[in-house]
Amino acid sequence: MIAEAGHYALVLALGLALIQSTVPLLGARWRDAALMNVARSTALAQLLFVAMSFIALVTLHVTSDFSVVNVYENSHSLKPLIYKITGVWGNHEGSMLLWVSILALFGGLVAAFGNNLPLSLRAHVLAVQAWVAGAFYLFILMTSNPFLRIANPPIEGRDLNPILQDIGLAVHPPMLYLGYVGFSISFSFAVAALLEGRIDAAWARWVRPWTLMAWIFLTLGIAMGSYWAYYELGWGGWWFWDPVENASLMPWLAGTALLHSALVMEKRNALKVWTILLSILTFSLSLLGTFLVRSGVLTSVHAFATDPARGVFILLILCVFIGGSLSLFAWRASALKQGGLFAPISREGALVLNNLFLTVACATVLTGTLYPMAYEVLSSDKISVGAPFFQLTFGPVFVALLLAVPFGPLLAWKRGDLLGATQRLLAAGIAALIAIALVWAWTYGGATLAPLAIGLAVFVVMGALCDVAERIGLFRMPLSISLRRARGLPRAAWGTMFAHAGLGIALIGIVCETTGNTEYIGAMRPGDVVPIAGYQLKLDGLTPRPGPNFSETIAQFIVKRDGATVSTMTPSKRSFATRGMSTTEAALLTRGASQLYISLGDATADGAIAVRIYHKPLVLLIWWGPVLMAFGGLLSLSDRRLRVGAPKPAKAPRALQPAE
Amino acid sequence: MRFLRAAIVVLGLLAMAMPAHAVQPDEIMADPAKEARARELSKELRCMVCQNQSIDDSEAPLARDLRLLVRERIAAGDSNGQVIDFLVARYGEFVLLKPRFTPHTLLLWLVAPLALILGGIALWRRSRRRVVAGKQDVPPPLTPEEEAKLKRLMAAEPSPEKY
Numbered sequence: 001m002i003a004e005a006g007h008y009a010l011v012l013a014l015g016l017a018l019i020q021s022t023v024p025l026l027g028a029r030w031r032d033a034a035l036m037n038v039a040r041s042t043a044l045a046q047l048l049f050v051a052m053s054f055i056a057l058v059t060l061h062v063t064s065d066f067s068v069v070n071v072y073e074n075s076h077s078l079k080p081l082i083y084k085i086t087g088v089w090g091n092h093e094g095s096m097l098l099w100v101s102i103l104a105l106f107g108g109l110v111a112a113f114g115n116n117l118p119l120s121l122r123a124h125v126l127a128v129q130a131w132v133a134g135a136f137y138l139f140i141l142m143t144s145n146p147f148l149r150i151a152n153p154p155i156e157g158r159d160l161n162p163i164l165q166d167i168g169l170a171v172h173p174p175m176l177y178l179g180y181v182g183f184s185i186s187f188s189f190a191v192a193a194l195l196e197g198r199i200d201a202a203w204a205r206w207v208r209p210w211t212l213m214a215w216i217f218l219t220l221g222i223a224m225g226s227y228w229a230y231y232e233l234g235w236g237g238w239w240f241w242d243p244v245e246n247a248s249l250m251p252w253l254a255g256t257a258l259l260h261s262a263l264v265m266e267k268r269n270a271l272k273v274w275t276i277l278l279s280i281l282t283f284s285l286s287l288l289g290t291f292l293v294r295s296g297v298l299t300s301v302h303a304f305a306t307d308p309a310r311g312v313f314i315l316l317i318l319c320v321f322i323g324g325s326l327s328l329f330a331w332r333a334s335a336l337k338q339g340g341l342f343a344p345i346s347r348e349g350a351l352v353l354n355n356l357f358l359t360v361a362c363a364t365v366l367t368g369t370l371y372p373m374a375y376e377v378l379s380s381d382k383i384s385v386g387a388p389f390f391q392l393t394f395g396p397v398f399v400a401l402l403l404a405v406p407f408g409p410l411l412a413w414k415r416g417d418l419l420g421a422t423q424r425l426l427a428a429g430i431a432a433l434i435a436i437a438l439v440w441a442w443t444y445g446g447a448t449l450a451p452l453a454i455g456l457a458v459f460v461v462m463g464a465l466c467d468v469a470e471r472i473g474l475f476r477m478p479l480s481i482s483l484r485r486a487r488g489l490p491r492a493a494w495g496t497m498f499a500h501a502g503l504g505i506a507l508i509g510i511v512c513e514t515t516g517n518t519e520y521i522g523a524m525r526p527g528d529v530v531p532i533a534g535y536q537l538k539l540d541g542l543t544p545r546p547g548p549n550f551s552e553t554i555a556q557f558i559v560k561r562d563g564a565t566v567s568t569m570t571p572s573k574r575s576f577a578t579r580g581m582s583t584t585e586a587a588l589l590t591r592g593a594s595q596l597y598i599s600l601g602d603a604t605a606d607g608a609i610a611v612r613i614y615h616k617p618l619v620l621l622i623w624w625g626p627v628l629m630a631f632g633g634l635l636s637l638s639d640r641r642l643r644v645g646a647p648k649p650a651k652a653p654r655a656l657q658p659a660e
Numbered sequence: 661m662r663f664l665r666a667a668i669v670v671l672g673l674l675a676m677a678m679p680a681h682a683v684q685p686d687e688i689m690a691d692p693a694k695e696a697r698a699r700e701l702s703k704e705l706r707c708m709v710c711q712n713q714s715i716d717d718s719e720a721p722l723a724r725d726l727r728l729l730v731r732e733r734i735a736a737g738d739s740n741g742q743v744i745d746f747l748v749a750r751y752g753e754f755v756l757l758k759p760r761f762t763p764h765t766l767l768l769w770l771v772a773p774l775a776l777i778l779g780g781i782a783l784w785r786r787s788r789r790r791v792v793a794g795k796q797d798v799p800p801p802l803t804p805e806e807e808a809k810l811k812r813l814m815a816a817e818p819s820p821e822k823y
Contacts, residue, residue, distance in 0.1 A: 235717050242712045344787040356779045364772040371768045383765065384706045386714065386757030393772040521688075601719070 003068050006056025007147040010097075013049040013104070014137040016042045020130035024123035028196075036119050039126035040111045046133065047108030054088075054101045057146050061088050067153035070094060070146040076159035076578055078549040086170035087160040092294060092310075093146035095173060099290070100136045102174070102181040106210075107133065110185065117206060124192030125185075132184055135317045143310045159549060159578035168228030175221030176248055180286040182214025183255055186262075187283030190276045191325055194332040204266035204275065209637055211262060211279075215255045216633040222248050223626035234584035234599040236614050238513070238622060241390045246369040247289030253362035254282040257355045264351050268413060270342060273333045274355070280329060284322040285362070291318050297373060346416040350408035357401035364393045402456055402507065405500055406463020409493075410470065424470050428462035443516070450515040453507065460504030464497045495636030499629045506625020509593070512618040519615075523608040533615035535596060536560045537569075542609060550574040552585070555600055555609060559589060566591075571598040571611075593620040687724070689731050698731050701743055705730070706757050714757055726755075 020042035027035025057070070061084050066072045074091045075084055089098040107129040114122045140146070189207045193199040225248070230238040239245060258278040264271045291297075295311030342348040368385045376382050406428055410421040436455035443450060469475070471493060472485040518533045529538045540556040552574040559566045571587035586599040594617045601610025689695040702716035707723035715723040715730075726747070733743040747755050759765045802810065 240712050360775045363775045367771040382754040383759045384757050388704050388758035
């Protein structure tokens with residue numbers, strides 16, 4: 001009954017999407033406010049029905065109703081409750097339902113909070129949202145229905161893929177989808193602007209918070225996924241340039257570019273056409289990501305769908321939306337008026353440069369991801385494109401970008417002073433040189449690029465700090481005035497600082513992880529001691545332990561440093577009987593930002609067990625960086641200037657705020 | 661650094677007097693320099709049954725075979741290039757995580773630099789056009805009617821100095 005109700009709710013949502021995709025457009029054409037307002041009610045109703053459908057599927061999973069194929073294939077009655085819930089999106093059908101649920105959520109948010117939007121713009125935006133939603137409802141109903149029943153229900157389910165039974169996976173896909181799908185809003189705004197043939201700075205002001213929100217979620221989602229891979233897959237890698245990872249990186253790169261170009265558009269009314277194009281491209285890359293992961297063109301850890309009918313359907317959606325929006329762009333973009341002149345050396349110029357680098361980086365990832373597939377189709381021969389390729393091509397572009405990052409915020413709008421900016425970055429430059437010298441002396445004879453990369457990272461972090469120090473007049477004015485100015489500084493300026501500094505912090509982590517690791521690989525017996533990076537790790541013993549739906553072997557390690565016991569670590573190896581698979585649960589010991597990492601291999605016949613022990617210096621910075629970036633985004637999002645239509649209190653000390 | 665790492669591994673092994681039946685240590689070569697080369701090469705070679713994993717990362721049996729093969733070739737005195745050639749001859753280009761720069765990978769390698777160069781040129785031309793446009797952007801002189809209107813307005817408006 002619940003399954004049928006969920007199925008029916010989804011069909012109703014499709015019906016509502018069809019109404020929403022046509023009626024408001026007619027309303028806009030006939031200037032009929034009542035028809036345009038239909039979009040608002042349908043978007044909210046759609047959210048209600050999709051939510052019902054999603055809750056139905058969650059209920060089916062939680063109650064282990066194995067008469068439903070999706071539950072039978074991905075659940076087990078003994079699975080812990082949390083994984084019964086997260087198992088809902090741990091499979092193709094469920095994750096597509098999550099996708100449309102989030103799409104409906106965003107549509108509902110625009111409907112609920114878009115009161116300050118011009119009526120016709122809101123009608124257009126919601127109509128475009130409904131096109132996307134309708135296409136995906138159809139996709140789910142026709143090729144990936146999660147509510148299908150089995151004629152003769154089995155007693156027990158087949159369990160979820162063990163490596164997906166992890167708390168990281170509980171959070172990673174929803175975050176990622178909030179990001180992916182969040183970009184649908186900027187896409188809808190862009191298409192709406194093209195349909196209306198009107199676009200202005202206010203448009204950018206409406207789009208920016210949505211883009212920023214999506215970007216925050218995507219940033220956290222990617223970081224989350226990377227950390228999940230790091231501890232769950234058991235070999236300590238955190239980024240593999242796997243097509244699935246690239247699929248999430250591309251919208252992030254384009255989305256970051258979009259954030260910056262929308263800034264130019266909002267503040268200076270320039271780069272309109274480019275911003276529209278980026279909005280379209282960002283969501284197109286999100287769709288492409290969905291296609292890559294969901295169609296089964298790749299087979300990797302994440303790609304659990306391998307049904308060509310689905311692939312063709314998504315490809316069709318992809319072609320219609322990307323092709324359609326780009327054609328619309330080609331047709332209507334010339335109607336958009338350009339505005340806002342600026343000199344090459346200016347804040348705008350810096351943001352254009354940022355966009356150039358980010359787009360090129362994105363293009364590199366795109367070719368690297370699609371080339372092997374295209375090559376295989378065209379020549380029936382296979383090539384691999386992996387980490388060494390991306391390090392060679394993506395790396396230099398990103399280095400150039402990072403070099404330019406500190407300069408951007410220090411340049412004035414319209415016409416900037418590069419020499420002045422350089423002078424103001426002197427402190428950051430000196431800090432970077434000191435860092436290079438220190439790291440070089442410390443790792444003498446080591447990797448030559450490492451000190452330079454650390455120097456670059458320090459430059460980025462210090463550059464971000466310099467910008468704020470400059471704005472609040474730190475060291476140039478009495479401290480009390482600086483503090484008052486710091487309080488008066490718009491939150492967006494703090495946001496910029498955190499986001500840019502986060503970039504540098506992440507780079508420090510990446511460099512340390514790739515060049516400073518210490519590792520031990522060997523077989524150990526109980527009582528053996530391994531010295532690694534100043535720690536002594538003693539294998540105390542191996543104990544078997546039963547879990548809810550698995551059995552595991554736990555190894556106890558006692559970690560000592562200078563004779564004193566620091567902690568114990570308990571890596572384990574789990575074997576899941578239902579799927580006949582085993583997973584390694586690595587043990588991590590965090591010391592500051594560094595980590596000790598132990599993962600177990602196979603046991604040998606004579607009681608020894610293979611272990612890999614790593615000491616990863618400052619590895620956590622890799623993820624603290626993105627968290628800082630997301631925090632910066634959040635600060636920026638809370639800036640009152642982004643809340644359009646919010647009543648503006650009369651603010652006397654306006655003059656204290658530095659010029660934007 | 662890599663040398664150091666390999667040395668630590670080897671020292672660790674010696675210190676513990678590892679038994680011979682170890683799973684992975686048995687792959688490690690006696691000469692740290694050669695072992696470091698092997699690790700370096702392993703990072704560029706794909707474990708063909710895995711997804712985008714190098715044989716250095718992978719735990720698959722095939723990856724182990726390839727790791728041993730690499731070390732065998734190094735022990736036999738092959739240069740890095742020779743080892744790579746040997747593996748490509750045996751397993752095809754698919755084994756390379758960094759595709760070779762050949763006609764069929766031309767596009768792959770050139771997209772990034774070309775995009776950067778073309779983008780740079782486009783921006784440069786755009787900014788020059790903008791400068792020219794900016795110079796021509798001087799508004800046309802006022803028509804006689806406008807002049808008259810301006811005079812009228814100026815006369816009607818009291819000048820600020822009087823306040």
